[in-house]
Amino acid sequence: MHAFDVLGDPVRRRILELLAAGEQTAGAVNAVIRDEFGISQPAVSQHLRVLRDNGFATVRPEGTRRLYAVDPHPLREVDDWLGHFRRFWTPPLAALATELARGRRERRPSAPADPPEER
Template identity: 75%
Template sequence: MHAFDVLGDPVRRRLLELLADGERSSGALTDVIRAEFGISQPAVSQHLRVLRDNGFATVRPDGTRRLYAVDDTALRAADAWLDRFRRFWTPHLSALATEVARGKRQRRLAAPHDDDNPGATP
């Protein structure tokens, strides 16, 4: 399965978002996904299996629990594939960063300074 086929499913994307915050048990993941998507525990397990089988997640036993974590292998491959397209948005993001910095500088220069108002209280 191609990385973007895996990531195309909103449940799997949400699982990865949850795992990006750190390792979680299958039970904790299932609770969140069931509440948000209304799907069964076996369906959540199938999504976790797709993530594992395609290099997006790892699992390790911890007593009776199974703990999942992000595996960056497939994410790195997807990032490498996207690399050839970065030229389309990088200049726009750089221009945006320049405009944000310019706006901050203008606001800072326009703000009244305590030196300008000797009667002001700190």
């Protein structure tokens, strides 16, 4: 499965967002996804499996629990591919940052002048 096929699903993207915050149990992921998307536990498990089978997530057993975490390698590959297109948004974002900084400087109250020195 291609990386964008994996990431194209909103449930899998949300699971990755949860895992990006730190290692999560399958039960914790399941609870959030069920609440937000209204899907069953087996459906959540299937999404976790797709992420794991395609290298986006790792799993480690801890007793009876399964702890999931993000594997950053496939995300780096996606980032590398997106690098070809950054030229389309990097200059406009840099220009926006410049304009925002300029606006902050213009709104900043000027410091009161120092009182004249007494002699």
